[in-house]
Amino acid sequence: MNDDLLRDTERFLHEQIPLTQTMGVKLESYDGEQLVVTAPLEPNHNHLGTAFGGSLSALTTLTGYAMLWLQLGDRNAHIVIRESNIRYKRPVRGMLRAVCLRPDEASLAAFKATFQSTGKAHIKLQVEIIHAEQICVVFEGDFVAIR
DSSP states (O other), X not given: OOHXXXXXXXXXXXXXXXXXXXXXXXXXXXXXXXXXXXXXSGGGXXXXXXXXXXXXXXXXXXXXXXXXXXXXXXTTOEEEEEEEEEEEOSOOOSOEEEEEEOXXXXXXXXXXXXXXXXXXXXXXXXXXXEEXXXXXXXXXXXXXXXX
């Protein structure tokens, strides 16, 4: 993946969603299949010194948003989340690291075709937060793109 595209996307998030700057969100990598988005624990911790649930929720939502933004490639589109479900399985005691796999080809093709013909489409994305090689958070979101 073009590193300039990742930096441009990160800059867009920081400009359009100020919370991402406060959280220290970074688009770490995207290899065409997997997007990794991180945020340091320091500005995102709770009273127990573990990651705050709201920060985990925000990071997973942002990671899905960024994945769809990268897949869509339409800078005039608006992306919103319609519905989400999140499970907090274990505490995160260090760097928040969210991983979103690219949707399968069939789902992505159907999404893009619908978006092209109607100007609106939705797709479900899954994001996991992994820490110390364990899945700590599992998120599923239904994202909508609107022209």
